[in-house]
Amino acid sequence: MRILVIEDDNILREATVAILTGEEYIVDQTATGDEGLYLAEQGIHDVIVLDIMLPGMSGLEILTTLRNNGCAIAILLLTAKDSVDDRVIGLEAGADDYLVKPFAMRELLARIKALIRRKGNLIIEDQLNYGNLSLHSRLKDGFVDGEPLGLTIKEYEILEFLLLNKEQIITRDQIFDRIWGVDSETSLSVVDIYIHHLRKKLAVFELESVIQTVRGVGFMLKES
Incomplete structure (x- = not known):
């Protein structure tokens, strides 16, 4: 948050x-x-x-x-x-x-x-939910039907941001500024790298498509 x-x-x-x-x-x-x-x-x-x-x-x-x-x-x-x-x-x-x-x-x-x-x-106590996907703020991890995704801190923060704005388009710049900060000198391409890692972890549960790419703009969390 x-x-x-x-x-x-x-x-x-x-x-x-x-x-x-x-x-x-x-x-x-x-x-x-x-x-x-x-x-x-x-x-x-x-x-x-x-x-x-x-x-x-x-x-x-x-x-x-x-x-x-x-x-x-x-x-x-x-x-x-x-x-x-x-x-x-x-x-x-x-x-x-x-x-x-x-x-x-x-x-x-x-x-x-x-x-x-x-x-x-969306929030129930320390938990965010969307379909069978949930995030637990105290554990800093995501779960699908109770099974852990094993997220890194940055992956967790990105997925949390997407989940808080479910079914809304979030630009790459917004993700970058929120997670790395507006003054960060890191390349904007780091966003795509972390989205790729997130999708790989979600793919284990056949949920990689829940993070949709909006070409030329950014991403959106939405069930297919």
Whole structure:
């Protein structure tokens, strides 16, 4: 799971990132609205933790832009403004949840986990399911009818990303940015190499075709 934290309070942002990293989430962070929008538009995150008051674009401007562009990423708004009107404005702009500062980190974690559980109704406890294919986050492995695939960490992360976005086209760039990072100097061709390895492991169970190639674009997890 990958989370983007957009928060200009350095102490709060660093504390949030530390807590989320400790929960084994992959976390990207920024303190400015403009960079936050750029990162959010890459489509590689599962949840965005978004402060309303930011230098540059405000959190509400980012939220409105993302929703107007069809972005469906789960967004949790953070704000110091404790009023009904502010909550309503944020929710009507498309926020999935709302948390008022100061807040307990336990509540932040609970809200994020709830948002992840809502994503496609795929998650049952620590498990993702699609047909007879399942992923177990604690074991970092995939299973077909209970039989392990024996995935490497990178293979697991790619398959998780595809499963979270089942039956949707995911570009090579999105996979690369999510798994290796937007600043990685690794070649984009590494995505195809890992997809090949994944298909070989799925082929043992005659499921290699569940990862479909969308020529010139990327890949999609879809049952034949």
